[in-house]
Amino acid sequence: MAPRRGRVEMRRIEDRTSRQVRFSKRRSGLFKKAFELAVLCDAEVALLVFSPGGKLYEFSSVSSLESTLDRYETFMNAENVVRKLDDNGQNHDEEFALLEANSKLLEIGKRLVETNLAEMNAEELGKLEEDLCHALKWARSRKNQLMTSSLNRPQKEVVVPTTTTTTSITEAERCTDGSNDTAAEGERVWGRPPSRAALGDVDT
Amino acid sequence: MAPRRGRVEMRRIEDRTSRQVRFSKRRSGLFKKAFELAVLCDAEVALLVFSPGGKLYEFSSVSSLESTLDRYETFMNAENVVRKLDDNGQNHDEEFALLEANSKLLEIGKRLVETNLAEMNAEELGKLEEDLCHALKWARSRKNQLMTSSLNRPQKEVVVPTTTTTTSITEAERCTDGSNDTAAEGERVWGRPPSRAALGDVDT
DNA sequence: GGAACTATCCTTAGCCC
DNA sequence: GGGGCTAAGGATAGTTC
Numbered sequence: 001m002a003p004r005r006g007r008v009e010m011r012r013i014e015d016r017t018s019r020q021v022r023f024s025k026r027r028s029g030l031f032k033k034a035f036e037l038a039v040l041c042d043a044e045v046a047l048l049v050f051s052p053g054g055k056l057y058e059f060s061s062v063s064s065l066e067s068t069l070d071r072y073e074t075f076m077n078a079e080n081v082v083r084k085l086d087d088n089g090q091n092h093d094e095e096f097a098l099l100e101a102n103s104k105l106l107e108i109g110k111r112l113v114e115t116n117l118a119e120m121n122a123e124e125l126g127k128l129e130e131d132l133c134h135a136l137k138w139a140r141s142r143k144n145q146l147m148t149s150s151l152n153r154p155q156k157e158v159v160v161p162t163t164t165t166t167t168s169i170t171e172a173e174r175c176t177d178g179s180n181d182t183a184a185e186g187e188r189v190w191g192r193p194p195s196r197a198a199l200g201d202v203d204t
Numbered sequence: 205m206a207p208r209r210g211r212v213e214m215r216r217i218e219d220r221t222s223r224q225v226r227f228s229k230r231r232s233g234l235f236k237k238a239f240e241l242a243v244l245c246d247a248e249v250a251l252l253v254f255s256p257g258g259k260l261y262e263f264s265s266v267s268s269l270e271s272t273l274d275r276y277e278t279f280m281n282a283e284n285v286v287r288k289l290d291d292n293g294q295n296h297d298e299e300f301a302l303l304e305a306n307s308k309l310l311e312i313g314k315r316l317v318e319t320n321l322a323e324m325n326a327e328e329l330g331k332l333e334e335d336l337c338h339a340l341k342w343a344r345s346r347k348n349q350l351m352t353s354s355l356n357r358p359q360k361e362v363v364v365p366t367t368t369t370t371t372s373i374t375e376a377e378r379c380t381d382g383s384n385d386t387a388a389e390g391e392r393v394w395g396r397p398p399s400r401a402a403l404g405d406v407d408t
Numbered sequence: 409g410g411a412a413c414t415a416t417c418c419t420t421a422g423c424c425c
Numbered sequence: 426g427g428g429g430c431t432a433a434g435g436a437t438a439g440t441t442c
Contacts, residue, residue, distance in 0.1 A: 027241060043227060046250075108313075109317035115313065120346075136340060140329075146325065
């Protein structure tokens with residue numbers, strides 16, 4: 001990779017300008033590779049890079065980056081649901097969570113009706129935002145739960161009704177969700193969206 | 205770069221197995237590059253790849269990929285706010301939007317209080333989810349608007365108060381999980397959103 | 409058993425001193 | 426233009442589900 005004499009030190013480049021230059025070059029290289037991977041191998045690729053200066057660079061192999069992010073969220077969501085479901089047969093646990101979620105939802109609803117956006121300051125808005133996010137999470141996980149359990153669930157693999165239903169999700173599914181584990185590099189399977197007919201497509 | 209005879213054809217590889225093998229190799233190469241870019245140049249990188257078979261591969265230079273996705277969402281949001289603001293003059297336009305958002309919020313609130321999660325089917329939940337998502341977007345963009353305009357806004361550049369340390373934002377901004385923004389990478393300024401720096405590259 | 413994916417060996421193309 | 430190095434292709438033999 002680095003055509004330097006001998007070894008390459010894999011640590012932050014100290015010199016500011018040099019770092020900036022290398023950033024540009026490597027970034028172009030990376031984007032090119034990403035593009036090639038997508039085209040040659042028919043993969044769906046999304047790439048986000050924030051420069052050290054905070055500038056955003058993005059690449060997406062499909063029409064919109066958001067659609068790949070949606071796919072990702074959906075993927076993760078499905079995975080979580082599965083994990084929860086075969087973690088145990090603790091259904092009462094589940095029911096309890098449902099009740100709790102419901103009461104929180106109600107609470108948030110009450111606050112919403114007496115909300116006046118124009119009079120709120122940033123802090124209040126922040127709180128509101130947080131609450132909405134929670135509500136969203138509950139609704140979402142409940143939905144996933146339903147969708148999953150309504151299917152004949154074989155043994156371990158959630159074969160989500162490929163594609164078909166996916167479309168109805170896209171718009172709402174996004175908006176950041178919770179739950180994350182793993183950092184770098186993971187791999188998981190989820191069903192088998194027929195090659196390239198899922199949501200995104202629209203090949204460049 | 206491709207050691208093929210002569211030129212590389214930039215189109216989908218037809219042979220299935222060959223495509224698969226190349227996918228693996230190129231993917232590893234890409235991930236490696238992404239890693240190097242992040243480390244050497246101190247950039248925040250997020251990479252999502254779906255194999256043609258639907259398997260997910262992810263890379264993130266920080267602890268959680270979600271956090272980068274959040275950054276992205278926030279960034280985009282801010283950019284939109286800016287665009288709206290210096291579409292400018294048209295403040296009444298803005299006010300109108302605010303009013304409208306408020307009424308929608310109220311509507312959603314009403315529905316929320318009479319919601320019973322346990323009795324909803326997937327479809328209804330989907331609708332609820334969508335509404336919540338919209339509400340969230342409004343709240344969020346309103347907040348961004350406030351935060352932006354409350355600063356001395358020079359001419360075109362929104363220097364948001366460095367979400368980094370001061371963090372009036374961080375907390376709620378990522379409803380994801382809060383707990384890990386300081387990641388392990390050091391200074392991330394996210395100053396200047398509004399710059400044309402999106403998906404250039406992709407030449408070939 | 410088969411499909412998707414990975415690893416290994418060997419070779420070549422492209423880069424940068 | 427050659428030396429050193431990396432990315433990547435061909436082929437093929439594992440590995441996992």
